Amino acid sequence: MQVGITQLLLPEPTTVEFIRTAADTGYEVVELALRREGALTLETTEAERQRIVGAASDAGIGLVSMTLSHCTGNLLDSGPAQQTSIDETITGLEMAASMGIGCTLHVLGKMHADLYYDDAYDNAVTSLRQIAPTAERLNVTVAYEFTWNGFAFSPLEIRRLLDEVGSPRVGFYFDPGNMAVFHCPHHWVRILGPRIRMVHLKDWRGNALNGTWPPLLEGAVDFAAMNRHLREDAGYDGPMISEVPPDTAPLAATAEAIRRIIAM
DSSP states (O other), X not given: XXXXXXGGGOOOSSHHHHHHHHHHTTXXXXXXXXXXXXXXXXXXXXXXXXXXXXXXXXXXXXXXXXXXXXOOSOTTSOTHHHHHHHHHHHHHHXXXXXXXXXXXXXXXXXXXXTSOHHHHHHHHHHHHXXXXXXXXXXXXXXXXXXXXXXXXXXXXXXXXXXXXXXXXXXXXXXXXXXXXXXXXXXXXXXXXXXXXXXXXXXXXEEXXXXXXXXXXXXXXXOXXXXXXXXXXXXXXXXXXXXXXXXXXXXXXXXXXHHHHHHTO
16 A cells, blocks of 8 residues: 545645655655646646656656546536536547546535425436546556435445446545444445545544544544455555645645555
């Protein structure tokens, strides 16, 4: 397992500066954030992308994941919003592939009053099936992360969804801090097993009405149980990517906490 950090935490002026900060504070791999505006966008040229790849190589940092924060449509919806997100997801896959990044993160979208839950489920399957051939051709995974967007609150439901899509390049992005308010996160690992393709790290303290994401190892997540199931049921030995903001804990302290978690 490798110690990682996401660019979502550090809106540095440039991606190269983010990579250098990660290297200086004890991280081994990073997750880049493709946004509509910011350090890395759809307008980032191929030459600049390769400069980022070179900077990561020089710093001894691996580029392992990219969040598709630029996808402004909605894979859960139908019509133009759905098609926009499909098209932009494919663009994100192409950008990731050009940089040697093998995994991308997608939250699928959001619910709204006119979008019925069963339709959202069917739309998600349809959208991911349309994206899957490009992901397979590029050898880049689309990993769905459970968030508080009103959709897919059960690991059984997510397992069914991913199995209906039926692609080896469509999987799950596990973050224990996102489901700890509702369930024991390590239960999700056993249920989703090898569908888990990447791991974010957050902890959780509190309940659904009053809670927070504290520094790692200061909340309720059972990281030892999580690791046991990651190894035994998911066969996962990949990156552990911090999503702990620097105002919650210093970057170097979080890197050390991740090393302690990996050793469990």
